[in-house]
Every structure is written in structure tokens, then in C-alpha cells.
Amino acid sequence: MELRLEWNYKPLKHHQSFKMESEWLTIDESISLKNDLEKTGRAKDMNWYDRRGVVWSNKDLSKLKEELFELPHNVTSYFDASFDKESKKSGLGYVLYFQQNGQEWRVRANQKQELLTDNNESEYSALYALLAKCEELEIKHQLITVQSDSMVVIHQMTDEWPVYEEHYLRWYNRIKEKQNKLGLSIDYQWIPREKNKEADKLAAQALKNEEIDAKLPKNKR
Structure with missing residues (x-):
């Protein structure tokens, strides 16, 4: 806050x-x-x-x-997605680092999704899933950092790039609505792929039906 x-x-x-x-x-x-x-x-x-x-x-x-x-604060998060063109299935991965009760925590989660059209829409879906996790963790009314190697999503969410595609615009609006509901200010940051390996791995695991949803102390693997 x-x-x-x-x-x-x-x-x-x-x-x-x-x-x-x-x-x-x-x-x-x-x-x-x-x-x-x-x-x-x-x-x-x-x-x-x-x-x-x-x-x-x-x-x-x-x-x-x-x-x-007592509540999660000083939040830095990451998201990524994997998309299989043949099956039209997507793997969504996201990670949150934050402080709570005087301790540093890490939340890792993923999920599988179907019927998305391409990789960029999958990335949008991963970002929405990340904000849904924020709501679950009661992360509200504060500034959070969100990082990803998705240039399209990051630059469109910061309004640096226009959103022309209707299926992207639907996700853009849903994300803005969720952000407003939670009272969040979001600092979006693009990062190179090699710095987003944790979220990338979670997304790949989701495509393999390896479901993960864990909260652990930051330094515990």
C-alpha cells in the first residue's frame, strides 16, 4: 500500500x-x-x-x-503461457512473491485451458488468472509489479500499443475490470524470456496435466 x-x-x-x-x-x-x-x-x-x-x-x-x-504486500509477480496449435490447448503459469506476517512468500500456480485462439490470447488469459489469484490471496488496494516476456500483452495493457483484435480486447477489458475491483495499481514490466523461466515452466507443466498450486517460504523449493 x-x-x-x-x-x-x-x-x-x-x-x-x-x-x-x-x-x-x-x-x-x-x-x-x-x-x-x-x-x-x-x-x-x-x-x-x-x-x-x-x-x-x-x-x-x-x-x-x-x-x-498480516496481509500480502510488496508483490512482484510473473506470468507466461504455452499454446499448442493442434489441440488448441493452453497452459497458464504464474508466480507471486510477497511479504506477509514478517516473512517472504512465493506462490506458484498453473492451469490448463481450452478453446483459446493463439498464444497471445493465452498470455492474456494467464494474466487474468494471475489477478484472480491476487483476489484469492486478498491482495488489494496497493501497487503490484507484474512482469512477463509477452511484448503484446505488456505493451497493450500499458496502452503503448492499441488493441485491435476483438478476442484480445475482451481479455483487456476483463483484466481492467478485475484490477479496478481489487483497487490495484499495476506496474507492468517487460522482461526477456530467460528471466521468466519459472512462469514458463509452470505453463509447460500445465499442458502436460501437471497441476501445481503451492504457497511456500520464498527460499524453500
Whole structure:
């Protein structure tokens, strides 16, 4: 979860106050900034805003940190797909890394899907499955990082490339709807194939009917 601070600042030996605004900050960064500003004694009317526009007070920050501690946060995820042209079957793979209860976790999952038209549509389906897993894990109202080697999906989801194909557009809209429902801000990042091997392997395993859905500590294989 990220927060932005708005406050009025009155410089020393100055009669006029100035409206100030911070960048988006993590909870820990927010608490650190709050403490520093309070020490000056010159910061007034401090209000914190999350990405939903909800307003939080200084007193809320510590409670918010405790609540966030129990939920998945600092999420980095990956997705990929394998598509068999002859059978029209797809394997979807996705991985999530996050922190929860003071520990780092890794979720690996895959699934098999039929009746998709091509590899790019399979990649879209894998991304949607990833967001469905976010919903299952109660990953909401925060910024998450999503990485993939699918240039089409990444560049279309960031609106750098237009979406002309109707079957892609359907997935694009479904993904945006899911994102809005969860209150997520998504930082999409394209990565080369060699950095997406884990999700790629899961997708290939799904095509072989090797179903995987596991949550383990990050360093446990």
C-alpha cells in the first residue's frame, strides 16, 4: 500500500504557510516522514491519501502498518503461457512473491485451458488468472509489479500499443475490470524470456496435466 501526504508548512520566521505534497510512499516511509515533520513543529493539517482517495490521519498510520503486516504486500509477480496449435490447448503459469506476517512468500500456480485462439490470447488469459489469484490471496488496494516476456500483452495493457483484435480486447477489458475491483495499481514490466523461466515452466507443466498450486517460504523449493 502506498500513501501520499498533503500538509501545510510554515517556514521559520515566516508569516505565510505553504501547501506541500509528497510523492507516493510506503507505510514505513510515510511513518518516517511523519516523525521528521512533527519534530520541526511547523507542519500542520497533515492528511494521508491512498490510491483509492481514502484519507488517513497520522494516528491511523501505525494501525494501518499492523493491518498491512498480516496481509500480502510488496508483490512482484510473473506470468507466461504455452499454446499448442493442434489441440488448441493452453497452459497458464504464474508466480507471486510477497511479504506477509514478517516473512517472504512465493506462490506458484498453473492451469490448463481450452478453446483459446493463439498464444497471445493465452498470455492474456494467464494474466487474468494471475489477478484472480491476487483476489484469492486478498491482495488489494496497493501497487503490484507484474512482469512477463509477452511484448503484446505488456505493451497493450500499458496502452503503448492499441488493441485491435476483438478476442484480445475482451481479455483487456476483463483484466481492467478485475484490477479496478481489487483497487490495484499495476506496474507492468517487460522482461526477456530467460528471466521468466519459472512462469514458463509452470505453463509447460500445465499442458502436460501437471497441476501445481503451492504457497511456500520464498527460499524453500
